Amino acid sequence: GAVVSQHPSWVICKSGTSVKIECRSLDFQATTMFWYRQFPKQSLMLMATSNEGSKATYEQGVEKDKFLINHASLTLSTLTVTSAHPEDSSFYICSALRGRAGYEQFFGPGTRLTVL
Amino acid sequence: GENVEQHPSTLSVQEGDSAVIKCTYSDSASNYFPWYKQELGKGPQLIIDIRSNVGEKKDQRIAVTLNKTAKHFSLHITETQPEDSAVYFCAASRAAGNKLTFGGGTRVLVKP
Numbered sequence: 001g002a003v004v005s006q007h008p009s010w011v012i013c014k015s016g017t018s019v020k021i022e023c024r025s026l027d028f029q030a031t032t033m034f035w036y037r038q039f040p041k042q043s044l045m046l047m048a049t050s051n052e053g054s055k056a057t058y059e060q061g062v063e064k065d066k067f068l069i070n071h072a073s074l075t076l077s078t079l080t081v082t083s084a085h086p087e088d089s090s091f092y093i094c095s096a097l098r099g100r101a102g103y104e105q106f107f108g109p110g111t112r113l114t115v116l
Numbered sequence: 117g118e119n120v121e122q123h124p125s126t127l128s129v130q131e132g133d134s135a136v137i138k139c140t141y142s143d144s145a146s147n148y149f150p151w152y153k154q155e156l157g158k159g160p161q162l163i164i165d166i167r168s169n170v171g172e173k174k175d176q177r178i179a180v181t182l183n184k185t186a187k188h189f190s191l192h193i194t195e196t197q198p199e200d201s202a203v204y205f206c207a208a209s210r211a212a213g214n215k216l217t218f219g220g221g222t223r224v225l226v227k228p
Contacts, residue, residue, distance in 0.1 A: 108159050109159045
C-alpha cells in the first residue's frame with residue numbers, strides 16, 4: 001500500500017510554454033500533498049503544501065503565480081509550471097500524507113523537467 | 117524554523133560492514149523523524165521512522181536511535197549490501213500533517 005504516482009515521468013518543453021505535472025495517491029486518500037524541487041546532488045526543497053479543497057501554501061521565495069497548484073480531489077494534486085524558462089529545469093517530486101492525522105509522507109517517483 | 121544537519125555527506129563502506137549516518141535538529145518541538153532512501157532518478161522511499169516517545173527502533177538490518185535531549189538521531193545499517201548504495205536523507209517535523217525539513221543527504225557507497 002501507500003503508492004504515489006506522478007505523470008509524466010519526464011518532459012521536455014520549449015521556453016515560454018506551460019507544463020502540468022500530476023501527482024496521484026493510488027491506494028489511499030491524501031488531504032495533504034507536498035511539492036518539492038530537487039537540483040542535482042542536492043536535498044529536497046519544499047515548494048508548497050497542497051490541501052484538498054483549499055489554496056496551497058507556498059514556501060518563502062516560491063512564486064505562486066509561476067507554480068500553480070491545484071488539489072481538486074483527495075487523490076490528485078497538480079503542479080503547473082507557467083511560462084517555463086531554462087532555470088525551471090529540475091526534478092519535481094510530490095509526496096502525499098496518508099490520513100488526516102498521518103505522519104508518514106509517501107513520495108512519488110518524480111518528474112524530470114527540461115526547458116529548452 | 118527547523119534546521120537539520122546531516123553527516124557525513126559521503127560514506128564508503130565495505131560490503132558486510134556497518135554504516136552510520138547522524139543528524140541533528142534545532143527545533144525542540146520536532147517529534148517525528150523519518151529516514152528516506154533515494155536511488156538515482158527516483159523519488160525518496162521511506163525506510164524507517166521514529167517518534168519522540170521512542171528511543172530506538174529496529175527493522176531487520178536498519179535501526180534508528182533518537183536522543184531528544186541532545187537533539188540528534190542516527191541511522192544504522194548493519195551487514196551492508198551493494199543494493200544499500202544510494203542517497204539517504206533524514207528529516208524532522210513537528211506534528212502530524214506538518215511539513216518535513218530535510219537534511220542535506222548522505223551518499224552511501226557499498227563496495228563489494
